[in-house]
Amino acid sequence: MAAAKLTPAEIKSRLENIDAIYQNYIKKIENIRNKERDILSNFIKKMENKKLTEIRRSIQSEYK
Amino acid sequence: MAIEKKIDKNNELLDSSETEINQAVLESQTENKKNEVEHNYQHGYEILHDLAQKAFTLSTSEETSTIKPEINNLEKEAKELSTETKEKIEQESSESAIEHLPNYNPESAEAKLVELFPASEKIQKRFNEKISPEMKEAIAIVCGQVFNKGKYPYTLIGSNCYIPHTEHSEKIPDDLDVIFGIKDLGIDLKDIVEEKNPDGEKNISRVTKYTDGAYAELVKLQEQGIIKDLGVEELRKFGHEKNGCVKIRCLIKTANEWKEMEAFAQNMNDEVINQGKNKNGIINLGVEKQRLEVIDANGVKVNIGSEKTAEELYLKNTINEFGLYNLNGWENKGAVSAKALQRIFNIINLDSQRFEDSIDQMIENIGQIDPPTEESKIAQKTLKNLWDQFKTLPTEGPGLVKHLMEVNQIEIDTDNPRERKILSTEKAVDIITTETKKDMADIFDRYQELEKKYQEYLNDPEKSPEKNQATIEIIDQEIQTLLSIGSKYKKYLNNTNSADKNDFCVYAAMPQLRNQFILPVITRLANNRKNLEKI
Numbered sequence: 001m002a003a004a005k006l007t008p009a010e011i012k013s014r015l016e017n018i019d020a021i022y023q024n025y026i027k028k029i030e031n032i033r034n035k036e037r038d039i040l041s042n043f044i045k046k047m048e049n050k051k052l053t054e055i056r057r058s059i060q061s062e063y064k
Numbered sequence: 065m066a067i068e069k070k071i072d073k074n075n076e077l078l079d080s081s082e083t084e085i086n087q088a089v090l091e092s093q094t095e096n097k098k099n100e101v102e103h104n105y106q107h108g109y110e111i112l113h114d115l116a117q118k119a120f121t122l123s124t125s126e127e128t129s130t131i132k133p134e135i136n137n138l139e140k141e142a143k144e145l146s147t148e149t150k151e152k153i154e155q156e157s158s159e160s161a162i163e164h165l166p167n168y169n170p171e172s173a174e175a176k177l178v179e180l181f182p183a184s185e186k187i188q189k190r191f192n193e194k195i196s197p198e199m200k201e202a203i204a205i206v207c208g209q210v211f212n213k214g215k216y217p218y219t220l221i222g223s224n225c226y227i228p229h230t231e232h233s234e235k236i237p238d239d240l241d242v243i244f245g246i247k248d249l250g251i252d253l254k255d256i257v258e259e260k261n262p263d264g265e266k267n268i269s270r271v272t273k274y275t276d277g278a279y280a281e282l283v284k285l286q287e288q289g290i291i292k293d294l295g296v297e298e299l300r301k302f303g304h305e306k307n308g309c310v311k312i313r314c315l316i317k318t319a320n321e322w323k324e325m326e327a328f329a330q331n332m333n334d335e336v337i338n339q340g341k342n343k344n345g346i347i348n349l350g351v352e353k354q355r356l357e358v359i360d361a362n363g364v365k366v367n368i369g370s371e372k373t374a375e376e377l378y379l380k381n382t383i384n385e386f387g388l389y390n391l392n393g394w395e396n397k398g399a400v401s402a403k404a405l406q407r408i409f410n411i412i413n414l415d416s417q418r419f420e421d422s423i424d425q426m427i428e429n430i431g432q433i434d435p436p437t438e439e440s441k442i443a444q445k446t447l448k449n450l451w452d453q454f455k456t457l458p459t460e461g462p463g464l465v466k467h468l469m470e471v472n473q474i475e476i477d478t479d480n481p482r483e484r485k486i487l488s489t490e491k492a493v494d495i496i497t498t499e500t501k502k503d504m505a506d507i508f509d510r511y512q513e514l515e516k517k518y519q520e521y522l523n524d525p526e527k528s529p530e531k532n533q534a535t536i537e538i539i540d541q542e543i544q545t546l547l548s549i550g551s552k553y554k555k556y557l558n559n560t561n562s563a564d565k566n567d568f569c570v571y572a573a574m575p576q577l578r579n580q581f582i583l584p585v586i587t588r589l590a591n592n593r594k595n596l597e598k599i
Contacts, residue, residue, distance in 0.1 A: 047122035
């Protein structure tokens with residue numbers, strides 16, 4: 001495991017690698033965040049609809 | 065010096081300036097990109113956190129539980145992705161590339177389970193600053209002169225691996241732990257013989273024959289006076305049957321003192337596969353992600369476990385120790401590791417954890433250990449019950465950690481509130497670990513003594529009302545002592561403030577100790593007493 005100074009060509013290649021790693025991260029994290037957002041949004045929609053139905057029901061029973 | 069023209073996507077010259085390509089550019093680009101990853105992760109987390117709060121206020125906890133596991137899993141995935149990305153970026157900035165150890169085939173299936181990468185500047189800096197000069201000297205000696213000569217990778221574990229992965233900790237490692245592959249040991253297990261110690265009943269192990277390997281290198285160091293008290297011991301599962309692994313112990317001479325080392329020669333892939341178990345990697349770290357970082361200790365390249373490796377090891381320790389944190393555990397294992405509490409604290413204090421709210425994550429991660437074991441199920445259930453119970457406690461009051469710091473007159477010297485909180489919790493966990501460890505040992509010793517006396521009286525051919533009464537009185541006395549120990553912990557519990565999530569690390573021991581350790585002993589003593597009354 002010897003240490004060696006990086007040559008300019010190696011540094012350039014490392015910079016390109018870093019960019020590729022970052023772009024890959026952005027793609028993957030967006031995918032995860034979208035999944036999380038979809039689950040939560042659908043859940044909120046479901047809960048709001050449930051609440052709305054409950055309100056409707058209580059109004060109906062109130063005014064019967 | 066290479067000169068790079070600035071070009072845009074269409075390969076056209078943007079301006080006449082030229083950028084030097086050098087190490088400084090690489091370092092600054094590494095920092096920028098790592099910050100962007102962190103910022104991106106945090107930003108996403110905050111947006112989703114708000115959305116999750118909205119979702120949870122609209123629903124009951126039962127409804128929430130239908131989506132919570134999936135959300136938690138995705139969040140864990142996101143966090144791991146961000147940590148791994150930062151590590152990969154850091155790896156690219158390192159001046160030297162890791163050359164795989166030349167002694168094993170990096171293309172082999174088991175070698176691929178182990179990943180070696182250079183430690184980041186942050187980890188190296190912490191290692192330099194937080195590990196004492198004597199410890200660094202000891203590490204450099206054994207790694208440089210023994211383990212770096214092995215054919216297979218090894219790693220430092222324990223506090224020398226934990227400390228570099230935490231921002232705040234006052235722990236100072238006083239011994240060093242190493243894991244390495246048994247194929248590098250150089251001793252055939254049949255050549256380790258157990259003999260009776262001449263001046264006692266305890267067995268001692270002696271090596272009758274050895275070949276080239278770690279043990280032979282240590283023998284050479286002992287002959288040179290660099291180490292002393294070299295000993296080996298075959299390990300046993302829960303103190304019973306041998307498990308094929310060997311522990312080497314010795315003291316290493318440094319400028320000012322002797323440092324203790326324990327090195328564990330673990331089963332490797334072949335041995336484990338032969339036992340019909342799952343893949344094991346090139347060394348048996350007991351973890352899935354065998355990621356090792358290479359740091360520099362006094363000029364010697366040394367492998368330490370990565371943060372992920374440390375986290376997985378602490379999770380497994382928590383399972384083994386907290387799953388048995390009761391009277392049955394003590395009886396089966398011969399002792400209970402009071403360190404279970406320290407493991408919980410260590411997990412949530414690692415860099416990538418959110419100290420204040422990572423208990424849920426820890427409990428969930430225990431459930432994801434593959435394959436699940438009886439112990440992991442018990443530990444998860446126990447910790448979950450304790451956590452649920454903790455959340456129902458008052459959100460006012462001094463707080464358990466604060467109370468213990470005041471009672472023990474300990475002050476943390478820092479202006480940073482987060483640092484104070486973490487260091488206070490670390491101290492309080494240490495205090496309660498020591499206290500519970502002593503109480504459990506004393507209770508168990510006295511209980512065994514009383515049980516012996518009770519049995520002796522039952523077998524006594526010359527029973528008398530006086531002897532009977534005397535035995536009952538000793539039992540009564542012990543029950544009173546146990547009740548007062550129980551009430552001491554109850555008083556501690558009354559100081560818990562559930563708004564301070566760090567109180568949980570200390571709290572977890574108390575209900576468990578009261579209900580699963582002290583109470584069963586009282587019940588057994590009360591039963592004995594009842595039987596004596598009938599005689």
